[in-house]
Amino acid sequence: MPEAVQAESSLPKVVLVGDSIRLSYASKVEEALHGEAVVISPKANGGDSSNVLKRLEQWVIREQPDVVHFNCGIHDTKKFKSSGAFQVSAEQYEANLREIINQIRAKTNATVLFATTTPILDERAAKTRSERDYTLNGASVAQFNAIALKVMQExxxxxxxxxxxxxxxxxxxGTLIGADGVHLTPSGRDLAGRTVAEFIQEHLETSAEK
Known part of the structure; x- marks a missing residue:
């Protein structure tokens, strides 16, 4: 086996799972953890928590990672104009988060890390989605982040x-979130990637002790 391949195979494996925010910073995390961990980031957008749960076997379990860093929330909080209902109800979001964590822990030895949903800038988000059948707003993100924080603490x-x-x-x-009020600018991606990489680094040692 070539030395480079052997060295990589001995490194801890980190899986990043999440929506388009995760997709936008994944390469930054990979660069920051080069030589410390093998970073796997599925090409697909994770979407809402129901979809993450549905794809968990494919994206996480079969990789048998040492660390899983996941997020879901923006898609869950899409509020449909016709019904006023979220794409995923608050109750279902909580249940999904619990099941995602339970399954990862039951089927792998990975350390599980969760990232809160990034800010929504209401005016920008509303303006760029005026023709769509749903809205995104900061209040909904705050509501779902509070649910997630409760679950993670428990x-x-x-x-x-x-x-x-x-x-x-x-x-x-406003310089970190783009014109659509949701996605990150280059400086936002840099900051998010750096933050995620540092957070993972803090827990790589803990994972190795398992």
Missing amino acids: LNVPVNDLNAALSEADQPV
Whole structure:
């Protein structure tokens, strides 16, 4: 076996799972953890928590990772204009999060990490989605993040507060979130990627001791 391949095979394996926010910072995490971990980030958008749960075997379990860093929330909080209902109800979101964590823990030895949903800038989000049948807003994100924080505390899952990392950054959040009010700008992706990489680094040692 070539030395480079052998060295890589001995590194801890990290799986990133989540929506388009995760997709946008994944390469930054991979760069930051080069030589420390093998980072796997599925090409597919994770979507809402129901979809993450549905695809868990494919995206996480079969990889048998050492660390799983996951997020879901933005898609869950899509509120349909016709019914006022969320894409995934608050109750179902909580149940999905619990089941995702339970399955990962039951079927792997991975350390599970969760990231909060990043900020939504209401005016920008509304303007760019005026023709769509749903809305996205910061109040819904705050509601679902609160649910997630409760679950993670109860299940003893470390939380990477990406929402706070962006909303309380040294530079204005409006420079980190793009024109559509949701997705990250290049500087936002840099900050999120750096934050995720550092959070994972903190838990790689804990994972190795398992």
